[in-house]
Amino acid sequence: MRQFFSILMLAVAGAASVTGTVQAADKASTVQVSIFNYKFDAETVTVPVGTTVTWTNKDEIPHTVASSDQGFPASPGLDTGDTYSYTFTKPGTYSYYCTLHPFMKGKVVVTPAIPAGD
Amino acid sequence: MDKIHDEKLKDSERRKLLTCLAWAGGGLLWTMKGGVLQAKTLDGLAAPADADFSFIQISDTHVGFHQEANPDVLATLQSAIAHVNGLGRAPAFAIHTGDVSHLSKPEQFDAAQQALKGIKTDNWFFTPGEHDTIGDNGAEFFKRFGGGVNGKGWYSFDYRGMHCICLVNVLNFQNGALVALGDEQLEWVEDDLERVSSSTPILVFAHIPLWTVYEPWGWGTSDAPRLYSYLRRFGSVTVLNGHIHQIQQKIEGNMTFYTARGTAYPQPQPGAAPSPGPLKVPAGQLGSYLGIREVTHVNIKGPLAVTDTSLAI
Ligand SMILES: [Cu+2]
Numbered sequence: 001m002r003q004f005f006s007i008l009m010l011a012v013a014g015a016a017s018v019t020g021t022v023q024a025a026d027k028a029s030t031v032q033v034s035i036f037n038y039k040f041d042a043e044t045v046t047v048p049v050g051t052t053v054t055w056t057n058k059d060e061i062p063h064t065v066a067s068s069d070q071g072f073p074a075s076p077g078l079d080t081g082d083t084y085s086y087t088f089t090k091p092g093t094y095s096y097y098c099t100l101h102p103f104m105k106g107k108v109v110v111t112p113a114i115p116a117g118d
Numbered sequence: 119m120d121k122i123h124d125e126k127l128k129d130s131e132r133r134k135l136l137t138c139l140a141w142a143g144g145g146l147l148w149t150m151k152g153g154v155l156q157a158k159t160l161d162g163l164a165a166p167a168d169a170d171f172s173f174i175q176i177s178d179t180h181v182g183f184h185q186e187a188n189p190d191v192l193a194t195l196q197s198a199i200a201h202v203n204g205l206g207r208a209p210a211f212a213i214h215t216g217d218v219s220h221l222s223k224p225e226q227f228d229a230a231q232q233a234l235k236g237i238k239t240d241n242w243f244f245t246p247g248e249h250d251t252i253g254d255n256g257a258e259f260f261k262r263f264g265g266g267v268n269g270k271g272w273y274s275f276d277y278r279g280m281h282c283i284c285l286v287n288v289l290n291f292q293n294g295a296l297v298a299l300g301d302e303q304l305e306w307v308e309d310d311l312e313r314v315s316s317s318t319p320i321l322v323f324a325h326i327p328l329w330t331v332y333e334p335w336g337w338g339t340s341d342a343p344r345l346y347s348y349l350r351r352f353g354s355v356t357v358l359n360g361h362i363h364q365i366q367q368k369i370e371g372n373m374t375f376y377t378a379r380g381t382a383y384p385q386p387q388p389g390a391a392p393s394p395g396p397l398k399v400p401a402g403q404l405g406s407y408l409g410i411r412e413v414t415h416v417n418i419k420g421p422l423a424v425t426d427t428s429l430a431i
Contacts, residue, residue: 038393062221062249077249079220097293
């Protein structure tokens, strides 16, 4: 299942390069978000376009990562130790939550590509 | 006792009834804190000898969970089944108030189903928990445990003069909000109850509490007040839930709400920990945090008597 999602991600990233975000995608940076004690940590992450965000469930209870407005595909149920990754290819603010515990909220703020040398 | 089984109970009479229930429970201790009634010391209780029938509530089996709080949930489920089969009477039916599985995986549902067949009863009624509907809106769950009205899981049935309603409150999660039953289901309840006379005892069950136990942890149902509006005219309404893996009780007018222990692992009391994550207790004590519930029906117009039994030896 996770493999399926990785393939899907690559496809999305590929489509993005065609529309001109090659530079950011090439940087291929990754940001980690822990899920612990029924919280997304950090609750808000700000990343340049093309960044892959990887969530890791460190709780004993499953959680999910689901966009509040279908801004990106939802994760499957993440058991303890499971991860889910998504590469953000368009600037914007992506609110998400856990569908099992909707009081768990998070946000990914995707900024336009950083100018070279920054 | 007969007098207080009248349909319209005054508050003072209801308190008397509680005392009576406490006594009938043989050591059931009621405490009131912040308007919430809590029952403790519930072991080894026998159902009243003159009961018409009894049924079993089993909840939160979480088959597939394998963490420190309980490394062997199938073993504790088997222990719960042995408790049920060891009760004095065979239950008329059994209800499972959800979180049958931990991750909605077919093999977890199958293992749970196989184990639950060990309970000596002919009739099973299931409602899903949010752990049973991950990723597929409950398709695998409903395939095995019944899809109810339009495959959406809710349904009603009658048993010896009692009207029972199974509701589903795990399919309407939205960012930051308490879960909802939803308009379609509530309209169905309204229609369903139209043909039921006010003197009929009503049993309602669903996974997540149908009263707000603790909002910061999502322990409530946002549109439950609309449900109450349909239930208010009935003399006796008993509401059974799971989800929070502990006993909590509340009385509101004609409605009595109970949450049940699970058979898998305990959770902290509302707000008593940074999160509602599994409560780790010494292995020897785990059984006293897990349990099953027997509900007996004594008088056709009276309330149901609820007896919780822990799995402690
Ligand atoms: Cu969660």
